[in-house]
Each structure stands twice: as structure tokens, then as C-alpha cells.
Amino acid sequence: QLVELTCQHFLAQNTAQILKGQHWLITAGPTREAIDPVRYISNHSSGKMGFAIAKAAADAGATVTLVSGPVALVTPSNVNRINVISAENMHQQVMAHVKSTNVFIACAAVADYKIAEVAQQKIKKSNDNMQINLVKNPDIVADVAALADKPFTVGFAAETQDVEHYAKDKLTRKNLDLIAANNVAASNQGFNSDTNALTVFSHAKQFELPLASKQQIAQQLVALIAQQRDENQ
Amino acid sequence: QLVELTCQHFLAQNTAQILKGQHWLITAGPTREAIDPVRYISNHSSGKMGFAIAKAAADAGATVTLVSGPVALVTPSNVNRINVISAENMHQQVMAHVKSTNVFIACAAVADYKIAEVAQQKIKKSNDNMQINLVKNPDIVADVAALADKPFTVGFAAETQDVEHYAKDKLTRKNLDLIAANNVAASNQGFNSDTNALTVFSHAKQFELPLASKQQIAQQLVALIAQQRDENQ
Numbered sequence: 001q002l003v004e005l006t007c008q009h010f011l012a013q014n015t016a017q018i019l020k021g022q023h024w025l026i027t028a029g030p031t032r033e034a035i036d037p038v039r040y041i042s043n044h045s046s047g048k049m050g051f052a053i054a055k056a057a058a059d060a061g062a063t064v065t066l067v068s069g070p071v072a073l074v075t076p077s078n079v080n081r082i083n084v085i086s087a088e089n090m091h092q093q094v095m096a097h098v099k100s101t102n103v104f105i106a107c108a109a110v111a112d113y114k115i116a117e118v119a120q121q122k123i124k125k126s127n128d129n130m131q132i133n134l135v136k137n138p139d140i141v142a143d144v145a146a147l148a149d150k151p152f153t154v155g156f157a158a159e160t161q162d163v164e165h166y167a168k169d170k171l172t173r174k175n176l177d178l179i180a181a182n183n184v185a186a187s188n189q190g191f192n193s194d195t196n197a198l199t200v201f202s203h204a205k206q207f208e209l210p211l212a213s214k215q216q217i218a219q220q221l222v223a224l225i226a227q228q229r230d231e232n233q
Numbered sequence: 234q235l236v237e238l239t240c241q242h243f244l245a246q247n248t249a250q251i252l253k254g255q256h257w258l259i260t261a262g263p264t265r266e267a268i269d270p271v272r273y274i275s276n277h278s279s280g281k282m283g284f285a286i287a288k289a290a291a292d293a294g295a296t297v298t299l300v301s302g303p304v305a306l307v308t309p310s311n312v313n314r315i316n317v318i319s320a321e322n323m324h325q326q327v328m329a330h331v332k333s334t335n336v337f338i339a340c341a342a343v344a345d346y347k348i349a350e351v352a353q354q355k356i357k358k359s360n361d362n363m364q365i366n367l368v369k370n371p372d373i374v375a376d377v378a379a380l381a382d383k384p385f386t387v388g389f390a391a392e393t394q395d396v397e398h399y400a401k402d403k404l405t406r407k408n409l410d411l412i413a414a415n416n417v418a419a420s421n422q423g424f425n426s427d428t429n430a431l432t433v434f435s436h437a438k439q440f441e442l443p444l445a446s447k448q449q450i451a452q453q454l455v456a457l458i459a460q461q462r463d464e465n466q
Contacts, residue, residue, distance in 0.1 A: 037418060039276045039394050041268070072305050109271070112358040122393045122417075125345040130367040136358070149414070160355045184355075185270060192343050 017061030018226060023150070024062040025101040025141065026054045027094060027108035029069030031087045035132065036119035041144045044184075044191040045109035045158075047071030050217035053105055053162070054079045060222060062103075068095045069108055087111045095142050101151040103225060106141035109158060113137060142174040152229040154165035160185040164199065172203055178202050178228055180221060204229055250294030254457060257295040258334040258384070259287050260373065262302030262339035264320045268278055269352035277417075277424040278337065278342035278391075280304030285451035287312045287340055290393035293455060295336075295466055300326045314400060320370035328371050331339045334384040334402050336458060340465055342391060342424070346370060375407040385462040387411045393418040397432065403435055413454060 028050020033041040047068060054066040055076035066078045067090055076079040082097070084090045087110045098104060113134035145153045154177045157167040160183065167181035180198045188195045188211060197211040198221065209220050261283020264271040280301060287299040287415045288309035297312045299342045300323055307315040315330070330336060346367035347449045378386045390400040391415065400414035413431045415422050421444060422429045430444040431454065440455050 035274070038273065038424070039344075041272065041274050043272045045271075076296065113363050115348075116362070121390075125369070128351070128369050129303075130346050132365040132367065134363040134365065136361050156281075158271065158355075166357075191271070 003207040019057060019060040019062035019222075021101055022062045023065070023101045024054075024057045024067045024105065025067070025094065025097055026050055026057065026105045027067045027069075028054065028092060028155075029071040029073075031069045031111045031137075032085050033087065033111045033114040033137075034085075034118045034185055035115050036121065036123045039120050041111060041113075041115070041132075042070075043109045043111070045069070045071075046192045047073050048192075048194065048214050049156075049196055049218065050105075050107035051076060052214040052227070053107055053221060055215065056218040057103075058106070059219075060226070065097050065101075067097070067108070072119040087114060087140070091140050091143065093140040094144065095158050096145065098144055098151065101230065103154065104141075104144050104151045105154045105156075105225070106158050108140075109156075110140055111216060116169055139174070141176065145175040150175075152177050152225065152232065154180065154225055157181040158184045158191070164201075167199070167201055171203065177232065178225060236306075248413045248422065252290060252455075253294035255295045255335040256333055257290045257338065258298045258300070258327065258330055259283055259338045260288065260300045260302075260343070262304040262306075262325060264302045264323055264344045264370075265318050266344045266370075267351045268345040268348050269319075269354065269356045271273070271355050274344060274365075275303075275315070276342045278302070278304075279405070279425045280306050280341075281425075281427065281447050282389075282429060282430055282451065283338075284309060285339035285447040285450060286340055286454060288448065289451040290336075290456040292391055292452075293459070297326070298330050298334075300341070300456065306327060308446070319348060320442055324371040324373045324376065327377065331380065331384065333354050336387065337374075337377050337384045337399075338387045338389075338458070339375075339377070340389050342389075344370055371408070374409065378408040383408075385410050385458065385465065387413065390414040391417045391424070397434075398436055400432070410465065411458060418457065 012069040029047035030043045030045040032042045051073050058064045058078040071221040114137050116133040141155045153176050159166050162207045163181050163183045167179050170196045180200045184190045189197045196214050196217045198209040262280030263276045264279040265275045291297045291311040295462050299312050299314045349366040349368045374388045386409050392399050396414050396416045398411050404412040413433045417423045429447050429450045431442040433440040
């Protein structure tokens, strides 16, 4: 109900460029963590959701900076895209652009871990078993949310089980303003899907964005973020 | 010199469909080895070289089966494409289609190792360090070359150093008929490049295919394979 109202309200005002004057910083896609010059660890994020959000925010008049991992997507009109590979690259670019940002949306599926020691040459197959040692990557959304003058900060929780539990825990633990949760194991809302369904949690409320195209979900989410940010101020 | 002659000979006969009646089985692209439902290990292979070889062989009249890992490429005309994800999938499909094959070309960048125990749910970040345990994947090209009625078997060696040494060792150790070697660390012949340069080794000879478009290299390689196979029979 609330969401529908928000969405209608937003769509009615869309031509009015309700986000004009705001700077939104958005991350999208996977990151890749090098093992050696030819191999890497990555994940199934397609970048579609983050790119859809960037388009929706730009369509609503925001100045949008999109920091994207390696994806096969066309940059939406009026979006300033910065390409990165690893979580460390992404962290660096986000920190370089977060100043004067009004809203930060961490939609990228950032690798939690990187390879402890990246091999300079292709590793040769030898033993029957092998181990890869990993160390933690910087936590981009937590670092942004810890800034003294932090923007309105929105996280994502892509889970395969206990979605609500993990999402609410992440919202609190990382000091986010909103978190958008989805079950990537469910059909039609996975990483490569063109549709999605989100449950968005603030510290006090819960909003359902039922299954729709990622572009429709993005428009609703942008409207919800704009409205929740107004309420917070 | 030899290569140029081969190539001209081949191009002259191209319209004559010199591979008519032959079945060529080709692998292409990377494989992905699942860590959990969202994360995987892969490599930078784009599939471009394998797809170019499939096109060149089909253009020369061969019946072509292309077993491809996850890539963003259009299937060439008259090529029967089978999509796979992991090295085990690829091994299974190759073994199912290798019977009655005249030529097998292992162009895919197959993961040497897979994850020892794939997690059924998304692994949660917890400790500062983590280890991934790997076990060896089946060796597709070696298993094909070990068949009693093996096809003419061509391997690839994508290396970042000591290219000739590794390539010749692989040719002998795996009982291949030819191996096509390239230095993926060199500019303009890496995984995502549209150009390539190959050094092809038989047990007795060495052939240079200098830097050219992957489609030109593919035509020369197909011509060379056809000629070397004729010599062997």
C-alpha cells in the first residue's frame, strides 16, 4: 500500500525531476579477485539491478556516479560510469567519490575475501589437492556508513536462506539507513534474472516490492529511498 | 613459409568444402567451478578463439560440435553448440560426443581444480582469513587422447612464461597430435583480445602463425590441422 502510493507519487512527479541537485553514488556488478594472471574468484552478479537503479535515479534528475565491476551492460544515459575489477579498486573509487554524495547505494556483490598472495605467473597444476588462502576485503558500505558526514546509505543483502535475519543484522551492524533484501535462490529474482522482488527494511519499517521487472523495481526503490531520506531529515 | 603455403592451399580449396564428411569436436571458453550458490572460480577466457575455430571448420564443410563454457558470444552458423558450466560438465559432454569424431580441439581454458566441497548455502563472512580447498578436475584432453580409437587431438597451452617448454611437455605427456601455444601475458594475444599469435608444435615440427585476427588465425590453424592429419594417416 505504502509502496504503491510512494510509487504513484514518484511517477507523477517524475517529469518534475524530483532528484535534481542531488548526487547519487551507486555500485553495481560483481568484483573479481585475482588468483594469478588468468584465474579469479567472482560471483554471479550481472549488474542489472545496479544499472537499473542508476537509470531510475538519473531519470529522476539526480547526478549519478556508477562504480561498476566487470559486466556486459550498456551505461544508461546521463550516468557517469567508473569501471573497476576488484573490491579494493571499488573501495578506492567509492571513497574518492563519496564526498558531497547525498545517497549511496551499495548494490554491487563485492567479494568478502581476496586472495592472500596473488601469483605473478600462472600457477601450474601439480598436486592432487591445492589450497587458496583468503583474507578479508575492505567493507565498502560499512566504511561509507562510518563517515562523519555519511550520505543516506542503502545496502543490499542477497541471501540464499534466512533472508530477513541476515538483512536486519547487516542494517544494524553496519549502521545503514535502509537495506534491500532478496532471496537469490528463489526463481525469477536471481542474479541473472530480468525480474526481481525486494523486501526493504529501515530500522522501524518494512516495505515489500513484489516481483516485477528490474527497471520497475528500481523506480520503486529510488522513490522509496527519496521518501525515506526526506523523512529522516 | 610452410604455413603460408598451407593457408593458400586451404583457401583455394575452401569453396570445395575440404572437410566435408568429417566431424570436428571443439571446446571453448572458460569453465566455472562453484564455491557456493553465488560464488565461483573462473578465468579470463572469452571463448573467441574456440568460436573462431568452430566457424572456420564449419565453413570448410566439417560437421562441428562446439562444447562451450559460459561466454557472451553468438553461435556461428552450422555449428551445434552445447553449453556447459563446470569442467566436469564439459568432460561429460565431450566424452558423450567424441565417438566418431575425426578431430578434437581442446581450446577451452578448463579449470585444473574444482572446489573440494561446494557449500549448499551462501558462505557467511566470519573470520579474517579463510581457506578454499581444491581437488583436481578430470583432464579432458588427456582422456580423449587416451582413447583406443582417439581422434586427431589438438591441445592448447595458454601460458604466461616458458611457453615452448610447457607446450612441448604437455604435447608429449598427454599424447596429443598437435599443441597450439600462446603467451597470454603478451599484448594483443591475451584472452579477451580480438587478435592472437600461435606457435603450433607437432612431435617433429614447429609452425608459426603470426599475429592476426582470431578468425584468420583460426582459418590457418584449421588448414594446418587438416594437413597434419592427412600426413599422419
